[in-house]
Amino acid sequence: MCGSQNLTAKPHATWPPPDGAPLTPPYEDFLGQPSYEVCPTCGFEFGNDDNPGGTAPPVSFAEYRAGWMETLAAIAGAVVAFFADHEVASLRLPSGWFGRPHDNWHQLTEVATEGGDVLIRLDGTQVLTLEAEATSSEERVLRVTIRGGRWDWTEYGANQEHTEVLGPGNVEFHAPFHR
Numbered sequence: 001m002c003g004s005q006n007l008t009a010k011p012h013a014t015w016p017p018p019d020g021a022p023l024t025p026p027y028e029d030f031l032g033q034p035s036y037e038v039c040p041t042c043g044f045e046f047g048n049d050d051n052p053g054g055t056a057p058p059v060s061f062a063e064y065r066a067g068w069m070e071t072l073a074a075i076a077g078a079v080v081a082f083f084a085d086h087e088v089a090s091l092r093l094p095s096g097w098f099g100r101p102h103d104n105w106h107q108l109t110e111v112a113t114e115g116g117d118v119l120i121r122l123d124g125t126q127v128l129t130l131e132a133e134a135t136s137s138e139e140r141v142l143r144v145t146i147r148g149g150r151w152d153w154t155e156y157g158a159n160q161e162h163t164e165v166l167g168p169g170n171v172e173f174h175a176p177f178h179r
């Protein structure tokens with residue numbers, strides 16, 4: 001429903017939805033057996049988010065997508081606000097520190113949302129492409145929870161480009177203690 005290429009199964013027995021199908025939840029009424037897969041891109045759980053049971057309200061594809069876009073915009077906004085407060089930060093990836101903690105200071109160049117990703121450009125040339133889920137912050141630390149992503153960077157003093165694939169976990173920005 002978000003156009004993810006990473007689903008392992010068809011979301012419903014009838015997929016894609018035929019033209020003119022009444023697309024209101026629960027979708028199994030129109031599209032048959034759901035996969036119950038959680039979309040690795042947007043997090044929608046087919047057959048559950050649209051048909052949660054109990055007193056929980058069903059969520060339509062359109063509603064979910066709108067909420068997801070809001071979440072991505074909020075994450076981008078949190079990154080902008082953090083750098084506005086702290087100017088620089090060192091970077092911790094799910095795999096560990098990038099460079100030496102509290103020694104490699106990065107500046108924010110820009111943040112954008114593109115498709116389902118949050119793009120964070122640092123120091124002009126280095127780009128985090130994040131399948132971001134949520135954000136939280138403590139005083140000096142901004143944490144972005146990701147399902148996955150990519151870190152493209154150029155080695156300092158060289159022109160060699162590197163790409164690191166990021167697994168699920170947290171990308172953290174740590175601001176200096178005090179300046």
Ligand SMILES: [Zn+2]
Pocket residue numbers: 001002003004039040041042043044
């Ligand atoms: Zn999706």
